[in-house]
Structures are given as structure tokens and as C-alpha cells.
Amino acid sequence: MKRHSSNKVTSHEVAALAGVSRSAVSRTFTEGASVSAKTREKVLNAAAELGYRPNALARSLIVRSTQMVGLVMAEWKNPFYTRMLRQFSERLQAEGYQLLLLTSNTETDVDDAVRRLLQYQVDGLLVVSAKPSEALARECANTGTPVVLVNRLAKKLQASSVTCDNAQIGRDTVEHLVAAGYQRLALVRGAPGVLTNIERSDAIRTALAAAPGAKLVADVTGYLGYDAGRQVVAELWNSAAPPDAIICSSDPTALGVLDGARIDLGIDVPEQLAVVGMGDIPQSGWGAYRLTTVHLPVDEMIDLAVADLLARLADPGLPPRPMIAHATLVNRDTVRSSHS
Amino acid sequence: MKRHSSNKVTSHEVAALAGVSRSAVSRTFTEGASVSAKTREKVLNAAAELGYRPNALARSLIVRSTQMVGLVMAEWKNPFYTRMLRQFSERLQAEGYQLLLLTSNTETDVDDAVRRLLQYQVDGLLVVSAKPSEALARECANTGTPVVLVNRLAKKLQASSVTCDNAQIGRDTVEHLVAAGYQRLALVRGAPGVLTNIERSDAIRTALAAAPGAKLVADVTGYLGYDAGRQVVAELWNSAAPPDAIICSSDPTALGVLDGARIDLGIDVPEQLAVVGMGDIPQSGWGAYRLTTVHLPVDEMIDLAVADLLARLADPGLPPRPMIAHATLVNRDTVRSSHS
């Protein structure tokens, strides 16, 4: 027999209807508080009748915990990040947390996003593909808000970070390519400043230096996504020093390069040209592509990030730490397997 | 000269340091309140020194507005929804709102998600690809929380909804296929109960009834995504009544069907078999696929949803309304264009 209540119902009204105190109401809605079965029953009935739900904000104010985790997302282009978002949401939800989501388009306003999130008293902070300023990171540390950076290294930043071993990836890729007989490598990257890419390309350079006969014939930045990839391959192919292998900083880019090479340029991949991507998004495994790419250990990264965040949420004394996940090269059909 | 403050700073401490009252502090941080330039200055300095940021939760409690919009996301498989999420986040953020995100895996726990969001006093609610129970929708209405359903019709539900004209899409598709000479259509859908698909398939049936010679040879449900599509095409092709056109309820499914047909079965698409998708995700336009598909007007839907939500947030008296966006068939290479 539900009485229609208009507007918000407070514990006060429930208490009145149930003939108990507001504390009693509070207690029935608090896990493991001491209430007699009888009062509990009365309260529950009254609450149901009025359609009462405790105000989580008011509660948060006093228990000093909002059960909200802030998430700053700076990268949307890559499907890979979407997957992260979903997983984070599900995993944290399972632990009783909600995600307060903020998007940051330019690297610069990450700070704004973090600040806003902090004002909402989030219990913790996940920052994907960006990093807050040192000042702000310190502010988080001061307020005791654990932050974990995903896909960015936290150099001296009072924050945990989960990345993958980019240098290792770079070495593996070059080694594989050279062993298969490719000699003139080209790098296609997105934004010039991205650390993970820089690390990787440095490693590639180093590995290349140790490989006799092989060299880097191009290293272009500013190309990210399918369209960019499809366009850049023509430029590279028709240049003075055409590559016989192209390493891309993301799968969509690599897929664009692949289509550009095969469809627009009539190049035989992998015989005339090798293409390797980064990420291993589902589409890369699809029949029309079968892209050889670096599998980013998304799940492992998420596991690490969530575990660390949860641990530091539970015990604020825990120190932040850097974590690295391991990427592996997955061999498909865009790199030939043996020297021909 | 920033003094390092450990832990949370309140307006009280700022007031003390600035030698003013807490009201003065509040006013300097409230848009358009009357404060003298002098006090304002003092407060700002003190705030900077202590690293003070107003507590948004405490503020929300009193101004009865959290500037948070709840978003429950019930569908992640399709890249199309990711795009929505991003856009919603950016648009609402631009208007000063944050997104509180909740994921709902089974249609049933949408109610739970909504309830949780309501407890957090969200100002409004966006529900993507799911709908809350009637009881809960009424609860939202009672608390004055505007709800907009995206991709679900709000039948008698005190909520706005934005959908696209599925019946029209169904008719257009059939008409196009039949005009091109295809006669034996098959439908491949995801979860059996999804209303948009039901509407569309009903329309397809009706349109087919009016087309002499053409008929529906199969209507299978439970197939969603690339892998499912790639698998189902073989079953369909080898059945007693093989289709000469397959309509899928999502692009990834259609892409799987396409690869299955061409790669696994050696079928000539579009000569022997037509494939049409739904959604028009970026991959569908990629060179290796060039899928003929229905372009879902995502941007238009988002515009409508955001505009309606914002309007009702500003004026709670506004009634909810149903909105429909218009989808169009985009012709690419998986349906032949003329009767051959």
C-alpha cells in the first residue's frame, strides 16, 4: 500500500511515521549497526511506504567517504581505452564504488578535471593517458586521495602508475622484423610528446643500431587513426627512401596503413611491406586484416590499477608504486615469418 | 608562499586566516554574491595559501543541486555507444555537469543502478539502451529528476526518449534490397527482446509482404558481434533455404558475416549475397569492408537528448517528450545497386 510521496523524503519523516528516532532509521540502513528486529521492521515498513532512500551525499559528508572514484579520460580515439572505461566501471561498481567521469581534451586541462573531482570529494582517482601537474598531485597526496595513472609514468609524482614496458616492446619488434629480413623501418606516431611512444622509438633506435644493415628511414609524428594511416602510407611509399616495414603507434593507424598499402597502392603485404600495430584491438584480428601487432595487456593493466587503488583506498598509509604490465607481439599476417 | 596544508581545509580556517566570517568566504566563491573587492582579495589570498577548495558535496546539500547527471550504460559491445558516452560527457561538462557513471549488464539491474544514482542526488538521468521499471520512473518523477531514455521508447513512462524510426528503416532497407533484385532475406539479431529490433523486423515483414516474389527465409536471434556474425553466415548459407541477403542488427555482426562469407565461404558479395548492417561505425567505411549499412544519427540523438535534459533541468515543469531521429541507408559496396 504505497502512499505517493511527492518530493524528497528524509529520515525525519520516516522516523515520525515509524514512531522511532532518526538514529534508529540511520541504524537500520547502516550495515552491522545494532537495531532490534522489531524497530528495524517498523522502519523498513515506514521507509517503503514513503519511498525513502538515504541521501548518499549527506552520509558522505559525515563518514568522510563518498564511494566515488574520479576518472579522467584523456584519450577516446582508441577503442582500447573504451574497454578500460567499461572494465573500470564494472570492477569498481562490484566493490561498491561509482565512477565520476570527466573528459579532458587537451593535456592542459587535466588539472581542472582533477580539481573538480577533488571538490566532489572522490575517494580515489584514476587518470587515463594523462597526468596532473606536480602541484596537483601533491594536493591529492595531502588530502589523502590515492591516484593511479594509467598509461603514464608517475615520475616523482606521489601516485601509482601502470604502464607497459615500452622499451622491451620496441626491442622485440625490431628484432622480429630484422630476423624476417626487413631492413628499412619507418615509425608512424601520434602526438609528438607522448612519452610511451618516445620510449618505444628510442628503444627502436637503439635496437636498430645493433642490427647490421637495418636502419630507420622515417619517423613521422602527428598521424593517429585510420584515415591518417591510410594517407601517410602513400607519402612514405613515394618518398626518396621508401620503407619496407612500418611500425605504427596504434592499431587503427596500422589498419589504415594496411588498407592504404593494399587497396590504394597495390602493395603486397607482407612481402613488399610489413605493417605492425600497437594495441591489438578486436578489429586487428578480423579476417580482412589479421594485423601483426603488439598486444597491450589491457586486462592486466586494469587488474593492477584496480587492485592498487582498492588497496590504497582501504589503507591510506600504503605508498604509491609504479607497476608495469607485459606486452607481447602477436604474430599474424602482416609480417612475413622468415627471411625470404 | 604556499604553506603546506595537510588534510582537508574548510571555509572556517580560511575565514580565520583572512580575518573574516565564513559567510564572506562562501560569498567570494559564489558567482554574483556581494563582496567588497577588499574582502574578496583577502579571502582569495588565504584560500590560495591554504589550498582551499569548496566542498561540492556540502554545497550540494544546501543548494539542492549536485551538478551531477547519472548515466546508466547497458550496452558496451557496440562502438557506437562509446561515442555517445564520450559526447555526453563532453557536452554536459561544458554546461558544468559531471557524469556519474553506472554500468548495467543485465536488463534487470537497471533499477538498482537508477536507485543508486538517485541516492547520490543526481540532477538528471540518462539511460542508454535500457529502461527502468515503471515504479522507478515514477520515483524519479516524484523527486523531480528528469530522465531521458536513449534508444528505448518510454511508453507511458514519465520520461523523455530519443529513438530513431525503426519501422522506416526496415521499410527502406527492404525496398532497396528488393529493387536490387534480392529475394530471399535473412535477419540476424541480438537479444530476442530488444524493442528496436522487433519494430524493425516487423516493418521488414510488412514490407516484404507487399513485395511479390520476395520473402523472409530466416530470422535468427542471439547473434551479436563479429564472431557471432562470422559463425552464423555459414549456418545460414548451408541451410535448406539459403538467403541471398542478410540484414544484421549491428555493424560488427555484419562485418563478421561479411568476412565469413568472403573468406570462409568464398561467396561473392554483393553478387551472390548482400549484407547490410546497422549503425555505421567507422570500421564499416574502411576500405576492406565498405559495408552498406544504416547510418544511426548518433549526433542528432545526442543533441536531442542533451537539449531535452538541459531544458528540463533548467525548468522542472517541462513535460517529458518522445523524440525521434532520422536514420538513413548509406550505400556502399555490399549490396549491388541495380538488378542484374
Next chain:
DNA sequence: ATGAAAGCGCTAACAA
């Protein structure tokens, strides 16, 4: 323009 006082809805000590 400013401060004092009263509360937003809730929980946590403390008594009883």
C-alpha cells in the same frame, strides 16, 4: 557589505 544564527540530511558519541 558583513556577521550571527539557523539549518541542509545525515551519523556518531554519549547517556540512559
Next chain:
DNA sequence: TTGTTAGCGCTTTCAT
């Protein structure tokens, strides 16, 4: 176990 009291951090009348 229960109710009373105090107060989380903030905004907002209401006087001044």
C-alpha cells in the same frame, strides 16, 4: 538497544 545531542562543511536569511 535506544534517544539525545552535536556537528560534517556549506549557504542563506536576517539584522546590522
